[in-house]
Amino acid sequence: MLGSGAALGTLESAMRAALTAAGAALLQAVLQEQDDGYCGPRARCPRCGGHAAFAGTQGKTITTVLGPVRITRAWYHCAQCRHGFAPRDQQLGAGDGSLSPGLPEMTALAGAETSFARAAGLLAGLAGITLSPRTVERAAPPPGRPARGWPALHTERRPRA
Ligand SMILES: [Zn+2]
Structure with a gap:
């Protein structure tokens, strides 16, 4: 265990790693408490404007300034243009990418x-x-x-x- 005798540089590095890991865990918990973006059995396809059908949930890892967080969100699939999307990604401002x-x-x-x-x-x-x-x-x-x-x-x- 870090403590007596440990150099300040070692302590601050360990503290930063512990605090960012705790922050990522807290952020993930907050995100999991929120709704998953489900907006009914059908949603408007952002690509073609067609009717996309709810197709279950999908997990996604988003890299944040605190580290990676895992979310689960409602997934929709458009049969017309074959585009899949999660309204939650747009709500979070994460778009189609994996960066916060x-x-x-x-x-x-x-x-x-x-x-x-x-x-x-x-x-x-x-x-x-x-x-x-x-x-x-x-x-x-x-x-x-x-x-x-x-x-x-x-x-x-x-x-x-
Ligand atoms: Zn579509």
Whole structure:
């Protein structure tokens, strides 16, 4: 057990890992308490506007700033265009991807500054978030476009008049 004699760096790393793991568990518990996005036996297909039928529930792992969380959500399938979707994903702002809304911005900032492999390493080292270089690449802004939030980081604050 960590305690007497342990260096501050070791303690703070262990505390950060424990707190983020506890935060992810709490976030997952909160998400599981909420409804799973079931909106009746039929839902409007977001792709073609047709009638999609409820097709049971599906699990999904979403990577958040606190780590991975597992959710279960109602799943719908459209026979017209063969598109499957979970209304809950849109409700959560997770879309079709596996990243929480808080992560793409962080990932894009790192990916805009260095190689995707190095950005993945930076995110792991600085925030304890494990992502593949490919995931960082997908979240990075297109060449020539700044990452969302990037200008805000470089805006100098002016003193109030
Ligand atoms: Zn459809």
